[in-house]
Each structure stands twice: as C-alpha cells, then as structure tokens.
Amino acid sequence: MKIKENINSIPPYVPGVKIEGKEKLSSNENPLGSSPKAIAAIKAIDSYSIYPEGSSRILREALAKKHQISPENIIVGNGSDEILTWPSLCLIGKGDNAITALNTFSEYTFSTLITDGEIRKAPLIEGKFNKDEMIKLIDSRTRIIYICNPNNPTGTFLPKDEILDLISAIPDNILVVVDEAYGEYGDENFYSCIQEIHNFSNLLVLKTFSKIYGLASLRLGYAISNSELIQNLWKTKQPFNVNQAAQTGGLAAISDEDFVNKSIEMNNKGKEFLYNQLDKLGLKYYKTQANFICIDVERDSKEVYNSILDQGMTIRPCTSFGLNNYIRITIGTEVQMKNFIKYLKVALDL
Numbered sequence: 001m002k003i004k005e006n007i008n009s010i011p012p013y014v015p016g017v018k019i020e021g022k023e024k025l026s027s028n029e030n031p032l033g034s035s036p037k038a039i040a041a042i043k044a045i046d047s048y049s050i051y052p053e054g055s056s057r058i059l060r061e062a063l064a065k066k067h068q069i070s071p072e073n074i075i076v077g078n079g080s081d082e083i084l085t086w087p088s089l090c091l092i093g094k095g096d097n098a099i100t101a102l103n104t105f106s107e108y109t110f111s112t113l114i115t116d117g118e119i120r121k122a123p124l125i126e127g128k129f130n131k132d133e134m135i136k137l138i139d140s141r142t143r144i145i146y147i148c149n150p151n152n153p154t155g156t157f158l159p160k161d162e163i164l165d166l167i168s169a170i171p172d173n174i175l176v177v178v179d180e181a182y183g184e185y186g187d188e189n190f191y192s193c194i195q196e197i198h199n200f201s202n203l204l205v206l207k208t209f210s211k212i213y214g215l216a217s218l219r220l221g222y223a224i225s226n227s228e229l230i231q232n233l234w235k236t237k238q239p240f241n242v243n244q245a246a247q248t249g250g251l252a253a254i255s256d257e258d259f260v261n262k263s264i265e266m267n268n269k270g271k272e273f274l275y276n277q278l279d280k281l282g283l284k285y286y287k288t289q290a291n292f293i294c295i296d297v298e299r300d301s302k303e304v305y306n307s308i309l310d311q312g313m314t315i316r317p318c319t320s321f322g323l324n325n326y327i328r329i330t331i332g333t334e335v336q337m338k339n340f341i342k343y344l345k346v347a348l349d350l
C-alpha cells in the first residue's frame with residue numbers, strides 16, 4: 001500500500017494527557033463538569049433506534065435565535081474539530097495553501113495537510129496574531145486563513161478594531177476562519193465576529209459546546225457563515241454526523257445560563273488568583289481571555305510538566321505548540337489552583 005505523501009506528513013495530534021488518579025488540567029475542559037440541564041435532557045432520551053435528524057434542525061434554530069442570525073447560516077458538527085476539515089475539503093487541493101500562526105491550535109495544520117495543501121505559519125508578535133506577518137504570506141494560491149481568537153495556547157486575543165482590521169485586509173476570495181472556541185470566557189474587550197458574517201462574505205466563525213458548557217465528550221460544535229458557503233460545507237459532511245444525545249444535550253445547554261455564569265465566575269476568580277500568585281513569584285505569563293493560562297517557565301517545559309505530574313496534576317507543556325519554555329494550565333477550582341501553585345513552586349525550586 002502506498003500512503004499518500006500528504007497523509008504521511010501529518011504530525012500526530014498531541015492531546016492533553018489524562019492519567020488515572022491525577023488531576024487533569026491539560027485540555028481546557030470545564031472543571032465544574034457539564035451543564036446539568038444538558039445531562040438531564042440526555043438522560044430523558046428513551047430510545048436511540050431512529051437515526052438523528054441529519055441537519056440538527058432544532059438545535060440550529062435555537063442557535064440562530066441565540067445569535068440573532070438565520071438557521072441557514074449555521075452548520076453543526078461532531079465537535080468543531082470535524083467542522084475544521086470541511087473548508088479544506090471545499091477549498092484546498094494540491095498547490096493551494098492556508099495560513100495560520102506559528103503557535104496555535106494544531107487542527108488548522110491537520111485540516112490543510114489532509115487535503116494536500118501547504119500550511120504557512122506567521123509568527124505571533126507579543127503573543128498575538130499579527131496582521132502584517134499574516135498578510136505577507138498570502139499569494140495567489142492562498143485559500144484559507146485561520147485565526148484563533150482567543151488563541152490557544154497563549155490566551156491572547158485581538159480586540160474588535162484589530163480583528164476587523166485583519167479581516168478587512170484579507171482579499172475576499174480567501175476564506176477567513178475565526179475560531180472562537182473560548183470566546184465566552186473573554187471580558188468586555190473581547191469581540192465575537194458572529195454578526196460580522198453580514199459584512200464579510202468570506203468569514204466563517206467557529207464555536208464549540210466543549211468548553212463553556214462542559215460537553216467535550218459529547219462532541220458538538222458549529223460554524224456560522226453565509227448561507228452559500230454553509231450549503232457547500234454541507235456537501236462534505238456525513239449525513240448523520242451529530243448524534244441524538246449531542247443534539248438534545250446541546251439544545252438544553254444553550255438555556256443553562258446558571259451553569260454558564262458559574263463557569264465564567266469561577267474562571268475569573270481563578271484567573272485573578274493566578275495573576276496574583278504568578279506576579280508574586282516573578283513569573284511572566286500572557287494575560288488570558290480564555291479558560292487557561294500560558295506561563296513562561298524559562299526552562300524546558302517538559303521538566304516542569306514531569307515534576308507537576310509527579311506531584312499529582314497533568315498540565316500541558318507547550319512544546320507541541322512550538323513554545324518550549326511555556327506551560328499551559330486550564331483554570332480550575334480554587335483548590336486546584338492552590339495546588340497548582342504549590343506544585344509549580346516545587347517544580348521551579350521557588
């Protein structure tokens with residue numbers, strides 16, 4: 001068998017490590033668990049014998065109401081990971097390229113390579129996506145630009161004027177994917193680009209139920225864009241890609257404001273605690289708009305990861321993101337954050 005060269009070249013996905021008996025703060029999951037409304041709605045399902053509704057119609061209608069757009073502007077996927085492969089399938093072939101940043105979520109690379117495209121990576125400047133660096137990489141074969149806002153793993157973001165400036169600078173024959181997986185954790189300075197789909201025909205915004213609703217293992221995400229692109233993405237999706245439990249749970253989660261508010265509140269408290277402690281320790285970190293924080297440990301992050309693991313917690317060394325001296329930790333409960341600081345001090349000999 002001859003495996004295609006573009007498939008051979010795909011680097012394996014590096015997931016956050018999960019180890020029995022260790023606290024897991026390595027994958028930006030919700031430390032408060034799942035939306036109770038979602039869990040109750042899933043428990044109430046009494047049969048799985050019929051195929052799910054292939055278009056996730058009811059869920060799309062509810063999402064449309066929430067975001068004040070039309071259901072025709074929405075497509076739902078088995079996690080936003082699944083959705084990320086569709087624009088490539090529609091737009092990228094051999095000789096084409098996509099652009100993203102050097103230190104960002106790896107699925108943009110994966111989705112480009114899988115359809116035999118070339119991935120180009122612009123450096124972050126001061127930890128942020130940078131318009132000039134990205135624009136420089138555009139040529140006549142550029143088909144997609146991926147922007148992670150807020151960015152995983154740095155937690156940095158482009159505020160309204162900067163994200164709009166960047167999108168405006170991209171020719172409208174190039175699709176701009178703005179991945180807002182962590183947008184709900186942002187403060188008043190964070191700007192969601194959802195409404196901008198009416199202003200930019202080449203914009204697609206990506207959202208997930210994995211983080212703020214605590215439904216990572218249910219696998220549910222969605223994309224928002226102009227209806228013509230959505231219809232084309234539709235052609236590449238499996239007919240029954242989103243299972244019944246995910247559609248039902250997601251629908252219930254949307255109205256679970258209590259859980260969302262608690263999650264944001266816990267995140268804000270954890271963030272302030274960490275800022276305070278890290279400042280006291282004299283460590284550098286990026287201010288975050290997400291549910292994780294990226295810390296400069298000024299040494300091989302794997303050593304720090306191993307020490308924290310031995311003490312009882314999995315975090316993320318940022319080596320696979322190209323940031324060898326940084327660690328990323330999900331912001332957790334008060335107890336988890338206190339433990340983390342205790343473990344970090346031991347790891348860094350502070």
Ligand SMILES: Cc1ncc(COP(=O)(O)O)c(C=O)c1O
Pocket residue numbers: 027028078079080081082105148152179181207208209210216219220221
């Ligand atoms: C930036 C970003 N986008 C998308 C995803 C994938 O989300 P989902 O669980 O919906 O596939 C993640 C997961 O960690 C992420 O960090």
